[in-house]
Amino acid sequence: MDAAxxxxxxxxxxxxxxxxxxxxxxxxxxxxVRTAExxxxxxxxxxxxELGLPGLALPEEYGGAGCTATELxxxxxxxxxxxxxxxxxxxxxxxxxxxxxxxxxxQRAGLLPRIADGALTAALAVPGGSxxxxxxxxxxxxxxxxxxxxxxxxxxxxxxxxxxxxxxEADRVLDGHSAGLLxxxxxxxxxxxxxxxxxxxxxxxxxxxxxxxxxxxETRPLARVELRDTPAELLxxxxxxxxxxxxxxxGRTAAAHLAAExxxxxxxxxxxxxxxxxxxxxxxxxxxSFQAVKHRLADLYVRVEAARSAAYHxxxxxxxxxxxxAQALEAARTVAGEAVQLHGGIGFTWEHEAHLYVKRAAGDxxxxxxxxxxxxxxxxxxxxxxxxxxxxxxxGVAVR
Numbered sequence: 001m002d003a004a005x006x007x008x009x010x011x012x013x014x015x016x017x018x019x020x021x022x023x024x025x026x027x028x029x030x031x032x033v034r035t036a037e038x039x040x041x042x043x044x045x046x047x048x049x050e051l052g053l054p055g056l057a058l059p060e061e062y063g064g065a066g067c068t069a070t071e072l073x074x075x076x077x078x079x080x081x082x083x084x085x086x087x088x089x090x091x092x093x094x095x096x097x098x099x100x101x102x103x104x105x106x107q108r109a110g111l112l113p114r115i116a117d118g119a120l121t122a123a124l125a126v127p128g129g130s131x132x133x134x135x136x137x138x139x140x141x142x143x144x145x146x147x148x149x150x151x152x153x154x155x156x157x158x159x160x161x162x163x164x165x166x167x168x169e170a171d172r173v174l175d176g177h178s179a180g181l182l183x184x185x186x187x188x189x190x191x192x193x194x195x196x197x198x199x200x201x202x203x204x205x206x207x208x209x210x211x212x213x214x215x216x217x218e219t220r221p222l223a224r225v226e227l228r229d230t231p232a233e234l235l236x237x238x239x240x241x242x243x244x245x246x247x248x249x250x251g252r253t254a255a256a257h258l259a260a261e262x263x264x265x266x267x268x269x270x271x272x273x274x275x276x277x278x279x280x281x282x283x284x285x286x287x288x289s290f291q292a293v294k295h296r297l298a299d300l301y302v303r304v305e306a307a308r309s310a311a312y313h314x315x316x317x318x319x320x321x322x323x324x325x326a327q328a329l330e331a332a333r334t335v336a337g338e339a340v341q342l343h344g345g346i347g348f349t350w351e352h353e354a355h356l357y358v359k360r361a362a363g364d365x366x367x368x369x370x371x372x373x374x375x376x377x378x379x380x381x382x383x384x385x386x387x388x389x390x391x392x393x394x395x396g397v398a399v400r
Contacts, residue, residue: 005074013074016051020082026353029219032085037178038212038221039085047086048118051075054092055116058100062112069253073260073315077308080264083356085219087121090175093257094250095122095183101246102198102236111181111200123179125170125225127154127186131367134185135251137322138373142244155186155227157199164188164199164234166227172367176223177212179203184225184232185243196243199232206231217363219356255321256314258368262328262361263308266335269357270300273339280344293342300335307331326374332361333371 005013023043024032032040047053057072058064065071072092079088096115099122100108114120126134126146133139133146155168166186176182182201187194201208207230215222235241274297277288287293307328314324336357340347347354365371379385 009071009074012071013078016075016078020078020084024082024084029083029085033218044086045118053088054118058096058112058116062108063116069256070315073257076257076261077264080261081268083219083265083360087175090123091115091121093254094124097250098183098246102241104237120181121179122181122183123173123176125173125176125182125184127168127170132369134247135254136248137251137255137368138377141247155184157186157188157197164232166199166230166232169224169226171224172222173225175221176225177210177221182225198235198243200235201230201232217359219360220363252318252321255325256318259311259314259324259328262332262364263311265357265360266304266332269335269339270304273342276343296338300338303331303334322374322378326371329365329369330371336361
């Protein structure tokens with residue numbers, strides 16, 4: 001296998017990095033998150049119209065570029081490096097693949113071209129705020145526990161003479177306050193014969209209320225979505241599509257893109273830290289010249305490069321996505337924490353951008369982790385520990 005990037009892939013990375021360097025510096029990021037949308041609409045239009053970012057991995061028949069997951073992962077790495085607040089993750093990484101996988105031909109033809117050109121943004125709304133479980137990253141999503149198990153709570157769907165109606169609420173919906181279209185996971189059929197389906201609810205639907213929440217990471221705007229007798233359209237045909245399977249498949253690919261984005265954030269924090277220690281002087285010399293500082297930076301560099309290799313591999317083989325995500329999130333958390341320490345007193349201030357990387361690392365782990373659960377579920381799926389029974393042995397240790 002040739003692991004080298006093509007000239008086209010390198011061009012995507014270079015062009016996007018140049019654009020973000022001009023239009024998404026720390027000051028622009030702070031201004032963007034304080035807007036009603038939580039992102040800079042002008043920058044999003046440029047990303048969509050000039051670079052075709054939302055449609056990068058969509059088929060050409062729907063107005064996309066027809067690229068692979070690798071190209072989108074490279075783009076996510078650059079947006080992560082800049083901590084860009086944008087609907088890219090919610091729309092292109094989570095919602096669009098589900099529409100492509102489950103939607104009818106009419107739904108795909110009506111929605112995907114609008115997503116590809118940036119005219120329509122979308123968000124995935126799952127009840128309970130359990131995005132990682134819904135995507136099958138930290139648990140088996142077929143148990144239905146993440147969606148309320150069909151009991152009270154979650155989102156319920158009822159089919160009547162006027163079509164489907166949704167009742168309930170979903171918390172911590174990424175970009176849910178500004179998305180033009182919501183993909184809502186809801187139970188249909190009632191308990192105990194409940195099944196989880198996905199529904200399309202436009203932002204202007206009756207009975208739909210969206211409230212932006214205060215989030216740890218302002219570059220990841222979250223919302224509470226409330227549905228009260230809200231009309232919705234079933235995503236896909238009426239013959240019970242495999243929603244959980246599609247969510248899990250999307251989760252694996254999304255994990256690879258999230259891993260690339262986390263690697264970009266870690267690399268960005270490390271680059272800023274290296275630049276700072278070259279300038280900051282103590283005892284008449286740059287602090288970066290001290291051996292202890294060099295060793296710490298070398299350790300961080302190894303972490304970032306190892307996580308980058310894992311993320312690139314996951315873009316080629318999505319089955320490795322959850323483990324790559326765990327490694328990337330851990331690297332981002334470690335590098336961001338060390339960046340604050342190595343910046344000294346200024347690194348602890350709100351005026352400095354170091355805390356933005358800390359919040360991104362912590363916020364992503366809350367949304368898509370934590371790291372130990374990502375690894376535990378991946379190990380369980382791989383059968384590393386087999387069936388453990390009382391009195392058995394695990395690595396030579398008796399289980400009581």
